[in-house]
Amino acid sequence: MTENIEKLRIVPVVAIDSADDALPLADALSQGGLPIAEITLRTEAGLEAISKLSSQYGFLVGAGTVHSVDQAKQVADVGAKFVVSPGFNPKTVQWCLDNSMPIFPGVSSPTDLETALEFGLSVVKFFPAEQIGGVKMLKALQGPYGGIRFIPTGGISAANLSEYLALPSVVACGGSWMVKPELIRNKQFDEIARLTREAMASI
Numbered sequence: 001m002t003e004n005i006e007k008l009r010i011v012p013v014v015a016i017d018s019a020d021d022a023l024p025l026a027d028a029l030s031q032g033g034l035p036i037a038e039i040t041l042r043t044e045a046g047l048e049a050i051s052k053l054s055s056q057y058g059f060l061v062g063a064g065t066v067h068s069v070d071q072a073k074q075v076a077d078v079g080a081k082f083v084v085s086p087g088f089n090p091k092t093v094q095w096c097l098d099n100s101m102p103i104f105p106g107v108s109s110p111t112d113l114e115t116a117l118e119f120g121l122s123v124v125k126f127f128p129a130e131q132i133g134g135v136k137m138l139k140a141l142q143g144p145y146g147g148i149r150f151i152p153t154g155g156i157s158a159a160n161l162s163e164y165l166a167l168p169s170v171v172a173c174g175g176s177w178m179v180k181p182e183l184i185r186n187k188q189f190d191e192i193a194r195l196t197r198e199a200m201a202s203i
C-alpha cells in the first residue's frame with residue numbers, strides 16, 4: 001500500500017456531507033491526476049462514500065478519522081483499502097495488523113514513535129504536521145527514527161508541499177486544501193480538479 005501511496009505523493013483528506021457527491025469527487029480528483037482519497041468518518045456520509053468508491057476501478061479509497069476497532073471493522077466491511085487515524089490507538093492498530101488492513105496511525109512525538117516501533121510499523125501519519133514543528137521536526141526525528149517514514153498532514157497546502165516531499169522520510173502528504181468541504185458541497189468539481197492539477201504540477 002505504501003508504494004501505491006508514494007507513487008501519488010498526495011492524499012486528499014475529505015469530509016463529505018452527501019454520499020451522492022462521492023463519484024463526481026473521485027472523477028475530479030482522477031482528472032487532476034490523483035486517483036486517491038482518504039474519506040474521513042467525520043461526517044455521517046463518510047461510510048457510504050467509502051462504500052461507493054471502493055468498487056471504482058483504478059481509484060484508491062481509504063478511511064480517515066478511524067478512532068476505534070468498531071470503526072475499523074465498519075470501513076473494512078465497506079471496502080476501504082487503508083485506514084488512517086489522527087492519533088495512535090493501540091487497539092485499532094492491532095486489529096488492523098491482525099486483519100491485514102494497512103494502517104497509518106497518527107504520531108506527534110518521539111514517544112508515539114516508540115509505540116509505533118513496538119507494533120512493527122514503518123509508516124505513520126505525522127499529525128498535525130505544521131502545528132507540531134513541520135519540516136524541522138521531521139528532520140529532527142530522522143536521526144533517531146531513521147527506519148520510520150511519514151505521511152505529514154495538517155496545515156499542508158500547495159505553498160509548503162514541496163518542502164515536505166523533498167524529505168526522504170516523507171512518503172506522501174495528506175491535506176484537504178483541494179477538497180475543502182464547501183467546494184464539495186457547492187459541487188465545484190472543476191475547481192477541485194484544477195486545484196488537484198495545480199498541486200500535482202508543483203511536485
Ligand SMILES: O=C(O)C(=O)C[C@H](O)[C@H](O)COP(=O)(O)O
Nearest residue numbers: 013064065086153154155175176
Ligand atoms: O480527520 C482526521 O482524521 C484528521 O486527522 C484530520 C485531517 O487529516 C486534517 O484535518 C487535514 O488537515 P488540513 O489539510 O489542515 O485540513
